[in-house]
Amino acid sequence: MSSRHTTAVAGSLLAASFSMVMILPFTAAADDQGPGSSKGGKVIDEAPDGVKLTTLLPEKISVDNGSKETSITATVKNEGTKDSGKIRLVVAGFDGLTVKSVEGCSAIAKKDLPKGSNSAFSCDVGNLAAGKSKSYDIGATFDLSKTGKICLPVQDSDGKKTFWQQGPVPFGTNKPTPNAPTTPLLLGTDNEPVGPVGDELPKTGVGSRLLPFGAAGATLISAGAVGLWWTRRNPQQKAS
16 A cells, blocks of 8 residues: 555544544533432322323523523423323422523413412423423523522323422522622522522522421422412413
């Protein structure tokens, strides 16, 4: 093989290798959404036989300290052996967390919001086959001077039954970073507000880091009772 031909082949291999190096990391990054968690979730009303509905939220989100914007991926899953039938997912924000948009979903009118929430969207999931899941991209803002929570009820199509509810579960940090570009928040952690009085949480949430550790979990569970609003307030009430 001539030296010219050898050089050309080597150059082609190097170019191909470089292309793989450039492409592969982006492919991996696109699939890396981080671990999901059903923390703070519970069954409210019994689902049909063979249907097991749950939701997942990311373990960690990041809030832009300038715009206060953040993004969250919510996933609803059917871990059962039978199709779910028509269901809907509600995404509601509480306290410092305000839901601004949910891809493919409709905003719920202010007068119909779940008790205590500041914003909510209704997502028509439809029939979720056994073993399948569906994810929704949520756009939100988070006021880091407050605590913030999110709630994901999974209901039948008319909202009369809530088969599963995750939350209201907090996102937060006990290490504020006011001078950084972003602040990372962890699921299941009460936020310690940024500011000169950061030693005390505002009285905006049901949870508080001042509670004894053992009581914190119980408080979160009782907070979830607030989420019985849809089936207890008005069974005929529907999303706008």
